[in-house]
Each structure stands twice: as structure tokens, then as C-alpha cells.
Amino acid sequence: YYDGVTHNVAGREIGLYSASGRIETIEDVSCTLWPLRRALADVEESDPDDDERVDVQLAPFIVSMCRSCQAVIDGVLIELRLMGDDCQIVGTHIPVEGYLYSNEQGDRTTHGSGYTFDADEESLFEAANSFLPETAPLQRLRWLLTLNRLHESKGQWVEAAETLVLCAKTIIGAMLHIKNVWRASRYVLWYDPEKSLWIPTVGLGVEQGTGTERTSGTGRTKNNEKVMEFADYFLEPPGVFGMTKMKPRNKKSWKALDRPSVSTLCRMLTNVSKVAVRSYLEEGGIEELAFLKLEELLKQIMELVEDHGTTNKQQQYIGVSSSSSSGGGARDKFNRKQFVEENAALRMMSASLNGEMTKLAEQLLLVSEEDEVSTNSQRERDLLEKQTLVREKKYYVRVLLLGKKPNRFIESTTIPTFLEWGSPSICRVSKAAVLWANGRIEKTSDSSKPSKLQGTLEERICAAFSQPLLLALSKELSIDSVLLCTQPPSKAMLDREGGNKTFLVVNLVHMDSSSLVFDKGNTSPKDGAWADGSKRFFFKSQARAQAQSEEAQIQTHTQRTTGLVELTVAKKFPCGLSRQRALFTSEFFSG
Numbered sequence: 001y002y003d004g005v006t007h008n009v010a011g012r013e014i015g016l017y018s019a020s021g022r023i024e025t026i027e028d029v030s031c032t033l034w035p036l037r038r039a040l041a042d043v044e045e046s047d048p049d050d051d052e053r054v055d056v057q058l059a060p061f062i063v064s065m066c067r068s069c070q071a072v073i074d075g076v077l078i079e080l081r082l083m084g085d086d087c088q089i090v091g092t093h094i095p096v097e098g099y100l101y102s103n104e105q106g107d108r109t110t111h112g113s114g115y116t117f118d119a120d121e122e123s124l125f126e127a128a129n130s131f132l133p134e135t136a137p138l139q140r141l142r143w144l145l146t147l148n149r150l151h152e153s154k155g156q157w158v159e160a161a162e163t164l165v166l167c168a169k170t171i172i173g174a175m176l177h178i179k180n181v182w183r184a185s186r187y188v189l190w191y192d193p194e195k196s197l198w199i200p201t202v203g204l205g206v207e208q209g210t211g212t213e214r215t216s217g218t219g220r221t222k223n224n225e226k227v228m229e230f231a232d233y234f235l236e237p238p239g240v241f242g243m244t245k246m247k248p249r250n251k252k253s254w255k256a257l258d259r260p261s262v263s264t265l266c267r268m269l270t271n272v273s274k275v276a277v278r279s280y281l282e283e284g285g286i287e288e289l290a291f292l293k294l295e296e297l298l299k300q301i302m303e304l305v306e307d308h309g310t311t312n313k314q315q316q317y318i319g320v321s322s323s324s325s326s327g328g329g330a331r332d333k334f335n336r337k338q339f340v341e342e343n344a345a346l347r348m349m350s351a352s353l354n355g356e357m358t359k360l361a362e363q364l365l366l367v368s369e370e371d372e373v374s375t376n377s378q379r380e381r382d383l384l385e386k387q388t389l390v391r392e393k394k395y396y397v398r399v400l401l402l403g404k405k406p407n408r409f410i411e412s413t414t415i416p417t418f419l420e421w422g423s424p425s426i427c428r429v430s431k432a433a434v435l436w437a438n439g440r441i442e443k444t445s446d447s448s449k450p451s452k453l454q455g456t457l458e459e460r461i462c463a464a465f466s467q468p469l470l471l472a473l474s475k476e477l478s479i480d481s482v483l484l485c486t487q488p489p490s491k492a493m494l495d496r497e498g499g500n501k502t503f504l505v506v507n508l509v510h511m512d513s514s515s516l517v518f519d520k521g522n523t524s525p526k527d528g529a530w531a532d533g534s535k536r537f538f539f540k541s542q543a544r545a546q547a548q549s550e551e552a553q554i555q556t557h558t559q560r561t562t563g564l565v566e567l568t569v570a571k572k573f574p575c576g577l578s579r580q581r582a583l584f585t586s587e588f589f590s591g
Contacts (some may be wrong), residue, residue, distance in 0.1 A: 004131070004139050004184050007071040008035065011234035012190065014076070015227035018090040019203035026096050028087070029080060030414040035075050037414060068130035074415045075143055081115065082149050083489055089328070090222050109578045116472035119418035120150060121159075121577050128166075130352060133173030136182045138260065140170050141169055141268075142236065147576060152220045152279075155432055156578050158286060158394075161279035163576040164272050165293050170302050171269045175262060175346075176307060183257045192227055199224045252497045266345040270352045273297065277356045281363065283431055288573070289343035289533075298353050301528035375581050392575075395429040396537060397465050398567065398582070400488060400505040403498040406476040418579060426509065426537055426569050433464040462486060463505040469504060485539070509537040511573075513564065533572040540561055541565045541587065564588045 009035055017023050017032045035039050044066035053302075054062065080096065087094045095115055108135040128143035144167045151160035176183060193199040203222035236257055262270075269300040273294065281289035304342055401421055409421050419425055437453055437460035453460040466484055473482050479502060486507040489497070511534040541563050 004067045004136060004182065005187075005235070007076050008184070008187075008231055008235040008286060010073050010076040011231035012227060014080075014141065015230040016202065018230075019222040019227050020091055022142050023089055023092070023094065026077075026080065026094055027086070029077060029094070033073050034414050037070050038067050040073075044070075068127065071123045071126040071130065074120070075146060076514065077128045077414055078120050078124060078150060079146055079234070079237070081120075082146070082153060089224050092222075093254075108334050113474070114472070116468050117417045117419060119416060121420055121579070124150060124416060125576055132169045134177045135180070136184070137170050137174035138181070138236070141167055144170065144576075149577070154578075155430055156428075157431065158428070158574045159280045159576055159578045161276045161283070161290065162574055163431055164276035164279065165297065166576055167272045168269050168297050169300070171265050171272070172223060172304055175265060175304055178262055178265070179262065182261065183259055185257065186232070186235070190224075191232075193224075202380050237255070258518065261533060262342040263345040266349040273353055273356055277360065280360075285359055285362045286574075293356065294353060294357050294360065298350065298357065301346070301350050301353060305343070305350065308343065384515065393434075395426055395434060395461055396509050396511070396573065397429055397462060397506050398424050398425055398509050398537070398539065399469070399579075400424045400503075401505040402488060402494060402505065404477070404481065404502045405498060408471060408472075408476060418428075418581075418582040420581060424567060424582045424585065426567060426573070426582055427465070428573065429461055429465050430578075433467075434461065437461040437464040458508045459486070466504060466506050469506075473502060473504070487571070508540055509539045513538040513539060513566075515554035533574055535569050535572050537567045537569075539565055 012028055013036060014023065014032055023029060023032065044063050046054050046062075048056040048059050080089075080094070084096055087096045105188075124143050124147040128140050128147065129138070131140040131143075133140060144163055147164040148167070149156070150161060189196045190199075200223075202224040203226075277290060277294070280286055280293075297447050399419065400423070401419055405421060409417055409419075437457065439453075453463050455463070463484070468482065470482060480503060482502045484504050484506065486505070488505050489503050494503070565583040565585065568584040568586075570583055571577065571580060573580075
């Protein structure tokens with residue numbers, strides 16, 4: 001597991017640069033990690049036919065390992081960003097621009113426009129998927145919990161809840177393999193000055209002590225001990241075991257990190273499920289989805305309890321056979337006691353999950369009773385319908401960038417972009433953007449709060465979603481050179497204006513194609529596929545009829561055909577990601 005210690009290597013690299021006085025901003029951290037990431041990318045792109053150092057049989061493994069290590073390095077940078085004002089690197093405070101988040105009152109707590117196009121969610125998701133629940137569950141949990149923090153910082157409560165569900169499934173998958181899980185260990189040469197004679201010189205040129213302190217390094221605030229204390233945080237942050245109140249590990253020990261018990265994992269799963277339910281309820285309108293997810297987890301837990309009992313019976317049978325000849329009665333007694341404790345922890349976890357399902361069932365009943373309340377006034381009915389729309393309807397948009405590329409999409413950076421230029425992506429519209437589009441958030445005296453939008457519901461939703469993207473693009477391009485539209489420009493316009501203008505295409509898409517067939521007066525079609533989710537999305541498209549030449553299109557009246565476009569993504573929405581690139585695009589047009 002090279003990727004299992006890459007974050008520790010990246011943390012030490014950052015610490016050493018900080019001890020040398022070369023890190024003052026978060027951009028300096030990106031520059032510090034860039035050579036390491038670029039080296040891994042070069043190895044990933046190496047061709048066995050051109051480079052004899054690369055084994056043909058190991059080439060697929062090397063590609064997978066390099067991609068995982070790059071994602072882990074990105075994860076280290078994201079964890080530093082999530083620290084916000086509390087970011088400290090080897091005793092030095094680093095100013096960090098936080099992530100953008102709007103609550104229901106329209107308050108913008110942070111303004112992370114510089115991270116808008118970063119594939120931060122994708123990097124953390126890939127880093128987590130590099131580890132299997134059966135072999136390295138805690139490494140997987142570490143990156144999933146970081147992804148959950150990222151979603152919460154952005155106000156993406158559905159994705160945060162889905163990420164915690166993945167954490168719960170990881171814990172369940174690790175229960176029966178807890179004795180065989182892999183645990184990272186500290187690298188002895190980074191700690192022992194007798195074996196690594198260069199250790200006392202760390203930070204020597206920046207801050208020096210006096211007398212013997214100058215040679216030993218004890219008089220410096222940035223010595224190897226401080227660097228390794230910072231690097232050990234990334235080896236395994238306290239948040240992984242923070243919910244379980246495990247005893248602190250011995251930092252001077254070079255052995256593997258502590259191995260959790262079944263009882264510890266049960267407490268972790270209980271806490272994870274409770275936070276997941278709170279995140280579902282924070283989003284609102286998805287109680288049915290939350291109930292289905294918890295019901296699935298409960299089924300897996302009951303199967304786990306049954307498998308745990310079966311495994312223990314087999315061990316007891318083997319223990320009886322061995323104890324009769326080797327006198328292992330004390331060991332059998334210990335095993336039985338351990339089984340009773342583990343079984344009790346599993347059943348307590350199951351009972352806790354049942355309690356959360358009961359709360360969701362009560363919430364579903366309450367929502368159903370509210371919907372059945374009859375109102376005599378037309379105004380009250382309209383208000384109730386609008387509130388139901390905001391509560392129940394979840395919106396997705398297709399995002400496409402065309403024309404002139406800003407430097408963010410040209411230059412190589414530490415974290416790549418989640419949007420591929422010229423290729424569409426499907427993104428979920430956040431709750432705050434939907435509330436803004438529905439007029440629930442209006443501008444106040446604070447200029448940082450959003451203003452009221454104009455146009456149809458679809459136009460307002462697309463405009464609300466596009467604001468962070470437009471803000472990020474305006475950092476490098478002039479406002480006049482960025483055009484927001486709901487349909488891609490024609491080929492002729494793209495050829496004529498593509499060198500000077502950037503086209504941001506954002507339009508609403510639907511999970512269910514039947515939701516596109518509705519009355520003209522109805523501007524809020526319902527997607528019946530929300531509870532189960534979907535990989536497929538549809539939208540109506542206006543396409544110019546094909547002509548023999550551009551001159552023929554200009555001279556004659558331009559004809560348009562209405563069609564249906566289907567886009568398919570890799571994972572079913574909703575999931576641990578708020579956006580995904582479209583893998584397939586199918587177009588169906590009729591004259």
C-alpha cells in the first residue's frame with residue numbers, strides 16, 4: 001500500500017519546506033506538492049514499449065497506484081483548506097480561503113471562488129476507493145470523512161449524507177476481517193537521529209538556538225520533532241477515531257498504528273448513521289430516500305450479526321478440539337467472553353439504527369399529514385404548492401464550457417478541474433440555489449448576499465447555479481467575454497466568437513423523460529425517479545436543421561427541430577459526488 005503512506009510523505013514534504021521558511025500561503029503548499037504529483041504523473045504516463053525500466057506486466061498496477069497517490073496528495077491539500085482560519089503548518093499560521101457556502105438566509109460564510117473548478121470531490125472519492133473495506137477500512141474511512149466535511153462546508157447535505165452511508169457500508173464490510181486489516185506505521189529513519197544524521201539540521205538555517213541548542217535542534221521552534229508532529233497528523237488524523245474516544249497512540253512508537261475492535265467499529269457506525277440522518281433532514285424533502293438507505297444498512301447489519309455468530313461457532317468447534325489436547329481452556333473462555341461483548345455491541349448498534357428509522361418514519365408521516373391539509377384560499381394553495389416544490393423537487397443541470405479557455409484550464413495545477421472543456425457534466429443544484437431561485441432569498445444591505453433573480457423558474461435556477469462559476473471565470477476573464485446561455489452556440493458562432501468569448505452553457509435536466517411532457521402552464525414537472533435515483537438525464541434541445549452550406553442557412557429561413565437528449569453518468573445520483581461527467585450522450589430529433 002504505497003498510497004497508504006503517501007499522505008504522510010506529503011505532510012513531511014510540506015513540513016520540511018515550512019521549516020525552511022518557504023511556505024507563507026496556501027499557494028506555496030500547492031507549489032510544494034506539485035513536483036511530487038508531477039513525478040507520479042510522469043510514471044503513470046510512461047510506456048513500457050519506450051521505457052525499458054517499466055515492466056509490461058506491472059504497467060496496469062503502476063497506473064492505478066500513481067492515480068491513487070495523486071488523489072491522496074490532492075486530499076492532503078484539501079484537508080489544509082478545510083482547516084480555514086485554524087490552518088497551522090509547523091507552528092506558522094497560513095491564511096486559507098474557505099469554501100463557498102450559502103445558508104437559507106443567504107449568508108455567505110466563506111468565499112472560495114478560487115476552488116470552484118477544482119476536482120476536490122473527485123480526488124477525495126478516488127482516494128477513498130483506492131482502499132478496500134476488507135483490507136484497509138480505516139484508510140478508506142479517513143478520506144470519506146474528509147469528503148463529508150467538504151460537502152458540509154459547501155452546504156451539500158445530500159452528498160454529505162450519502163458519503164456517511166458509504167462510511168457505514170465500509171465499517172460493515174470490515175467487521176469480519178478486523179484481524180487482517182492493514183495498518184500504517186511510522187518510518188523509523190524519519191525519527192531516529194542516530195540512523196539519520198541529517199535530522200538535527202532540520203530548520204537550522206531559519207531559527208537557531210544558542211550553544212548546545214544550536215547543534216541539537218532543541219532551541220528551534222521548527223525542528224524535526226515539530227515537522228514529524230505535523231506529518232503524523234496526515235498519517236491518520238484524530239477525526240477517524242475522534243468519535244470513538246480511543247486512547248492516544250504513543251508518538252515515539254515506530255510500530256503499526258492501533259487496530260480497532262469490533263466494539264469500536266460499532267460505536268463509529270452508530271455515530272455515522274446518526275449524523276447521516278441529520279444531514280438528510282437538513283436538506284429536507286428526501287425522508288423517503290433516507291429511510292430506504294437506512295433500511296438497506298439495517299439488512300446488512302442483521303446479516304452481519306448472523307455471520308458473526310456462525311463464525312464464532314466454527315471457532316468454538318476448533319477450540320474444543322484443540323483444547324482437549326493442548327489445555328486451551330483459558331483461551332476458549334476469553335474467546336467466549338469476547339464474542340459476547342462483540343455480539344452485544346452489534347445488537348446495540350442495530351437497536352440504534354432502528355431508532356433512527358423510527359424517527360424518519362415519524363417524519364414521513366408528518367409530511368404526509370401536512371400535504372393532506374386542505375386550504376380554501378387560492379393564495380394558500382399556491383403558497384403550499386411552492387413550499388412543496390422547494391421541499392420535494394431536486395434539480396440537476398448540464399454544464400458545458402466552450403470557446404476561449406482561461407488559464408485555469410490550460411496550465412497544470414495541483415488539483416485538476418472537474419469540468420473537461422467541451423464535454424458536458426451533470427451537477428446537482430444546491431438547496432441554497434433553489435431557494436434563491438424561488439425568491440426565498442433576497443438581497444439585503446450586505447453586498448455579499450445574493451440578489452433576487454428574474455425570468456422563468458428554469459432560468460432562475462440555472463442563473464443561481466451559475467453564479468459561483470461566473471465569479472470564478474471573472475477572476476481571469478472580463479465580464480463581457482463570458483456569456484451565459486441555456487443552449488450551445490452554433491458552429492458558425494463558435495468559429496467566429498470562440499477565440500474571444502467563453503460560453504458557459506447551463507440548462508436544466510430531468511431524471512425522468514416523462515417529466516418533460518407536461519402542460520404548457522406547468523413550470524414545475526415532477527421527477528418520479530428521485531427516491532431510487534438515476535444515471536440517466538434528459539432535456540429538450542433545439543437544433544438547427546442541417547443545410548448543405550452555411551450560405552444556404554443564412555439566405556433561407558433557419559429551421560429548427562425539437563428533440564430529446566439523453567446523458568448517462570457513471571454513478572447513480574444522488575451519491576457521494578455532487579457532479580459527474582457525462583459518459584454517453586444520445587440525441588433523438590424529429591422534424
